[in-house]
Amino acid sequence: MHEMSLCESLLQLIEDSAASNHFTKVKTVWLEIGKLAAVEPEAMRFNFDLVMKGSPAEGAKLEMVELPAIARCVACEKDVEISQRYDGCPDCGAAGLILSSGDEMRIRELEVI
Amino acid sequence: MCTTCGCGEGETTIEGHAHHHDHEHHHEHSHDYGQGPAHAHAPGMSQSRMVQVEQDILSKNNQYAAANRNHFTGHEILALNLVSSPGSGKTTLLTKSLEQLQQRFSVAVIEGDQQTANDAERIRATGAKALQINTGRGCHLDAHMVGHGVEALKPADGSLLFIENVGNLVCPAAFDLGEAHKVVILSVTEGEDKPLKYPDMFHAAGLMLLNKIDLLPYLDFDVEQCIENARRINPGIKVIQLSATTGEGIDGWLQWIEAEHRQIAAGELETVAQD
Numbered sequence: 001m002h003e004m005s006l007c008e009s010l011l012q013l014i015e016d017s018a019a020s021n022h023f024t025k026v027k028t029v030w031l032e033i034g035k036l037a038a039v040e041p042e043a044m045r046f047n048f049d050l051v052m053k054g055s056p057a058e059g060a061k062l063e064m065v066e067l068p069a070i071a072r073c074v075a076c077e078k079d080v081e082i083s084q085r086y087d088g089c090p091d092c093g094a095a096g097l098i099l100s101s102g103d104e105m106r107i108r109e110l111e112v113i
Numbered sequence: 114m115c116t117t118c119g120c121g122e123g124e125t126t127i128e129g130h131a132h133h134h135d136h137e138h139h140h141e142h143s144h145d146y147g148q149g150p151a152h153a154h155a156p157g158m159s160q161s162r163m164v165q166v167e168q169d170i171l172s173k174n175n176q177y178a179a180a181n182r183n184h185f186t187g188h189e190i191l192a193l194n195l196v197s198s199p200g201s202g203k204t205t206l207l208t209k210s211l212e213q214l215q216q217r218f219s220v221a222v223i224e225g226d227q228q229t230a231n232d233a234e235r236i237r238a239t240g241a242k243a244l245q246i247n248t249g250r251g252c253h254l255d256a257h258m259v260g261h262g263v264e265a266l267k268p269a270d271g272s273l274l275f276i277e278n279v280g281n282l283v284c285p286a287a288f289d290l291g292e293a294h295k296v297v298i299l300s301v302t303e304g305e306d307k308p309l310k311y312p313d314m315f316h317a318a319g320l321m322l323l324n325k326i327d328l329l330p331y332l333d334f335d336v337e338q339c340i341e342n343a344r345r346i347n348p349g350i351k352v353i354q355l356s357a358t359t360g361e362g363i364d365g366w367l368q369w370i371e372a373e374h375r376q377i378a379a380g381e382l383e384t385v386a387q388d
Contacts, residue, residue: 002252002253002283002284002288005251005252005253005288006170009170009171009172009173009174010170012173013166013168013170013172013173017164021164023164027161036313038283038284038287038313084312085312085316085346086309086312086342086345086346095344095345096344099316103313104169105169105170105171105287106167106169106170107166107167107168107170108166108167109164109165109166110163110164110166111161111162111163111164112161112162112163112164113160113162
């Protein structure tokens with residue numbers, strides 16, 4: 001639902017980068033999206049195409065790289081990969097894991113002309 | 114659109130805000146020129162090049178949020194971001210709380226809704242200062258809107274500022290407004306598995322208010338299970354059970370606010386910025 005806002009934020013970052021890095025056209029945008037970030041890839045693509053119209057990134061390809069969700073189990077002190085926030089530790093079953101990565105929403109790089 | 118700072122919230126309206134800017138916005142730019150056509154992602158044809166950006170997509174929001182947070186701590190204002198699904202009783206809880214809080218504090222309220230100024234009017238009826246922000250198509254408040262809201266509302270030094278977010282358990286979780294804490298309100302008519310269904314919000318909140326407990330005798334709602342679900346998502350979350358209608362449990366909530374306010378006044382509040 002908020003993918004429209006995310007795309008508008010993305011547009012601002014791209015326009016800033018276009019001014020400081022002197023490019024006029026973006027061919028590809030690479031994002032890194034954590035598995036547990038509240039981002040729906042299909043909604044992101046749909047809004048990306050709409051929001052980028054008239055900007056240097058109009059018609060650009062959107063590449064989203066999913067980053068795994070890693071959490072620390074306080075019981076067995078291991079870093080484990082999880083797929084939901086409410087997952088228990090896959091090794092010892094303890095609940096209450098502390099997420100260390102997996103909620104990122106980053107723009108990594110742009111392929112520009 | 115706001116031409117001075119470039120804000121693009123085309124359908125957002127803030128009561129009394131005529132898009133006048135006398136504050137400075139900070140814009141950070143990446144000056145990193147990347148690794149050229151030999152980089153792994155470059156197709157090796159045409160004159161295209163790679164530009165490393167390496168920025169959080171919400172970095173602009175986070176900059177505005179940091180500016181808001183500086184303002185709040187500098188003026189000893191305790192800012193709380195109230196989040197919930199629509200109909201959890203946020204505004205009723207707020208109006209009941211304000212009746213008591215205003216005896217001891219200066220209180221200001223920012224109301225976020227897609228449309229109408231109904232909630233701000235309900236708050237003003239208690240005597241508190243209130244400002245309505247209508248987000249139009251937007252599903253959440255962002256830090257930039259709140260910054261403009263604070264400029265217009267001018268909460269007093271040492272005051273309490275309640276930011277009642279748009280009723281939505283999804284999107285507001287991602288947007289830091291510069292608040293000291295997110296407070297999530299869950300009513301017992303909603304089902305005890307809400308924390309599992311909307312984990313991002315319960316993860317982001319420091320306090321959960323379990324509202325409408327006067328209705329528990331008529332419902333099949335397992336309070337213990339609900340709290341266990343919330344702690345499964347967020348082991349550190351504090352929980353207060355209350356009823357805005359009967360007033361039961363409200364004292365615990367007011368005491369929590371007072372304790373947080375004392376900490377911010379003493380410069381000890383450990384505010385939680387989002388990643």
